[in-house]
């Protein structure tokens with residue numbers, strides 16, 4: 001809901017996670033900077049992904065290709081001709097929207113209405129409720145679901161046929177209005193290319209038109225044979241990459257959900273032709289498990305299988321996440337066929353084939369891709385982690401329940417008072433822990449307030465040094481989520497932390 005979303009945005013700023021870019025100049029639309037805590041959370045998410053992809057799979061290696069690529073890359077990939085979104089303007093408000101997103105939002109509302117009916121019935125019937133039967137037979141639910149499906153299918157068909165007039169007709173038939181002003185006075189729908197252009201070289205006649213990459217995938221495809229040969233990789237194998245991508249998005253609302261400069265984490269998996277569906281299913285399942293492993297609640301994820309397929313794909317699904325503004329795409333899993341490698345072979349005149357010793361055949365591999373936005377993942381984790389809790393004594397606390405492994409600061413070390421040698425002991429503990437963890441020192445305010453500050457910051461452990469520490473070398477360790485406290489020896493701290501922070 002909207003309130004929760006506003007809280008997420010203001011909390012991200014207040015606690016040094018995310019700032020608007022060039023804020024002193026009133027910001028730059030849909031561009032954001034990661035602050036002192038944000039950069040750590042983002043790095044930890046990236047690392048969690050990288051470890052599970054690259055270190056956990058003997059047949060996946062990583063690369064880091066340049067953002068700038070030879071311009072023919074984007075001709076071959078289809079981005080010059082087809083990387084565009086259908087755009088529509090409202091004539092009264094002069095606001096610009098993505099026509100497909102307006103329709104998708106409308107369809108999502110129907111889904112929510114159906115869900116409401118289901119939830120109501122669930123409450124009414126309790127244990128004996130048969131959800132599948134209810135969904136199949138309840139008039140209202142059937143109507144909502146059918147309409148939702150029809151709308152999405154019609155839009156997919158129209159976009160496929162480039163029938164933009166029908167997309168506009170659909171918007172008018174559904175009576176979709178400008179979300180801000182309610183006006184229904186729409187322009188025609190037209191296509192808008194999302195790539196940012198730039199120039200290489202200084203002199204006017206030799207300058208070359210380039211694009212900032214709109215996805216990291218192509219850097220992997222053009223390096224396919226280099227990696228395969230030098231890494232002596234055998235099919236099936238994968239190449240993983242994280243890095244910036246740029247898209248001149250039409251509507252860039254929703255904070256870091258849709259940015260103009262963002263980061264992707266992609267893995268292209270090269271397989272034998274004909275085996276792509278097996279691997280597509282494998283990666284769908286594996287990626288969902290990865291998400292579940294973070295413990296944000298399995299009910300917050302769902303698959304959405306695409307009706308409309310991009311020009312390069314023969315199967316595609318999204319993993320959608322329950323963001324504060326509803327279920328939206330978090331990650332895409334695409335079976336890209338041999339489209340990209342074949343296109344690069346054609347445009348470069350170089351063979352990008354693999355000799356399979358098992359079958360004694362040369363072929364252009366098929367590709368299954370997993371592609372997730374790092375910033376979107378950040379938003380998913382951050383928005384679910386941010387919670388307002390009512391405690392037993394009736395007071396409330398704001399707590400950022402980040403998975404410990406992702407938390408920017410793993411522990412805060414707090415001397416109870418600023419004297420009697422306690423700060424020195426705290427410094428000593430930090431000097432031990434800092435080799436393994438990002439830990440901080442905090443001596444300001446009463447210890448209770450310091451705990452709350454660390455709760456809101458997402459720090460999973462607080463370690464308090466008091467006068468007893470001087471006598472027996474023990475400290476109090478306090479856990480963020482349970483707020484429980486325990487007396488342990490200084491020598492045990494690292495091990496205690498390890499229990500929840502290891503990969």
Ligand code: ATP
Pocket residue numbers: 215247249256257258259260262263264329330331332371372373374375376377
């Ligand atoms: P959408 O339909 O939301 O525009 P997409 O289908 O174009 O996304 P892909 O091209 O499949 O997205 O990109 C893969 C992933 O990159 C997405 O699942 C998303 O997490 C992320 N992503 C794409 N565009 C953006 C953006 N503008 N800002 C942040 N993340 C993005």
